[in-house]
Amino acid sequence: MSPRPIIAPSLLAADFARLGEEVRAVQAAGADWLHVDVMDGHFVPNITLGPDIVKALKPHATVPMDVHLMIAPVDPYLEAFVEAGADIVSVHPESGPHLNRTLKRIRQLGARAGVVFNPSTSPSVIEWMMDEVDLILVMSINPGFGGQTFMHSQLAKIEALRRMIDASGRDIVLEVDGGVTPETARLCVDAGATALVAGTAVFRGGPEAYAANIAALRG
Numbered sequence: 145m146s147p148r149p150i151i152a153p154s155l156l157a158a159d160f161a162r163l164g165e166e167v168r169a170v171q172a173a174g175a176d177w178l179h180v181d182v183m184d185g186h187f188v189p190n191i192t193l194g195p196d197i198v199k200a201l202k203p204h205a206t207v208p209m210d211v212h213l214m215i216a217p218v219d220p221y222l223e224a225f226v227e228a229g230a231d232i233v234s235v236h237p238e239s240g241p242h243l244n245r246t247l248k249r250i251r252q253l254g255a256r257a258g259v260v261f262n263p264s265t266s267p268s269v270i271e272w273m274m275d276e277v278d279l280i281l282v283m284s285i286n287p288g289f290g291g292q293t294f295m296h297s298q299l300a301k302i303e304a305l306r307r308m309i310d311a312s313g314r315d316i317v318l319e320v321d322g323g324v325t326p327e328t329a330r331l332c333v334d335a336g337a338t339a340l341v342a343g344t345a346v347f348r349g350g351p352e353a354y355a356a357n358i359a360a361l362r363g
Contacts, residue, residue, distance in 0.1 A: 149329070150317065150339035151358050152177035152210050155201075156192060157343030163197070167204040170346060173354035177210045177232075179321070179341045182225070184215035187239055188287045195221070195228040202229030210279075210341075212260060212321070214287050215239065219246055226253040234258030234281050237269045247276040258319075262287065263295055267305050274312040280305055282337075285322030294323030299335045306336025326360040333363070 153175050158166035167178060180198060185191040198211060211230035215221060218239040225233055233250045237243045237259065250257040258279035259270055263286060270277055282302050285292035302320060309316045320332040321341035329340050346357050 147333075147338065148362060149333050149337060150176040150319075151346075151361055152179040152319070152339060152341045153346040153354075153358070154179045154181060154321070154341050154343035156181045157347040159347075163201060164204045166347075166351075167201055169351040170354050170358075171206055173351075174358045175207060175346075177208045177339070178205055180209060180211045180230070182211060182213050182215060183287075187216040187236070188214040195224040198225060198230060199228035205229070208232060210234070210258075210319075212258075212281065213239070214260075219249065222246070222249055223253055226250070226255045230255055232256040232258055232279055234260050234279060236260045236262065237265060238262070243269065244273050244276055247273070251276070251278075258317075260287075261301065261305075263298060267301060267308060271308070274308065274314060274316070277314075277316055279317040279319060279339075280309070281319040281321055281341075283322050284320055284324070284328070284332075287322075292323055294325070294328040296331075298322075299331055302332060302335040302337055309336075324361065326363065329361045330363050 153170045183190045183192040208231035210232045212234045216239040218235045233255045247257040256278035260281040284295050284298040318337050319339035320337045324342040325345050
């Protein structure tokens with residue numbers, strides 16, 4: 145029996161006209177974390193939100209805010225997002241010249257540090273620096289937009305990263321984001337994932353459906 149995964153609803157799929165209410169509703173429905181997708185229109189082909197939105201949502205958040213920075217260069221913005229209330233800050237190896245230094249800085253600022261793997265990024269990037277990593281996020285879609293189809297090719301990467309984490313002896317969260325549904329959630333957990341990001345699969349049907357949607361993802 146696989147352990148119960150952390151469920152992190154992606155606010156990208158929420159109703160942006162009533163974000164505070166959406167945050168309270170998914171928390172009441174059983175969300176473990178809140179996943180915040182930050183896109184700059186440069187590193188990925190979309191623009192979403194910045195630290196001011198994180199700061200505005202923080203008073204409504206009773207669970208950790210899991211902030212995924214899809215911006216480049218990323219280093220100049222770390223402090224702003226941690227100060228705004230990010231509990232976890234995840235970055236892409238491609239978003240700056242020195243991943244190790246970036247992760248150290250995130251921890252220095254008081255947040256947990258995550259590394260995000262695009263579908264084409266090799267897990268070997270973090271092989272020699274597992275001690276600096278608190279979370280690993282596998283993108284099972286190409287980042288930039290919600291509502292995409294799950295890439296089954298990434299299951300082997302999840303398995304490889306699970307082996308790396310187990311070999312390190314560290315308690316690193318292994319998170320998956322992209323096309324997560326009740327069906328693909330089970331595949332991810334079976335491959336070794338311990339946290340699941342879901343947008344459409346959580347927010348479809350409106351607030352009265354959120355609890356059932358989250359329960360379905362847990363399996």
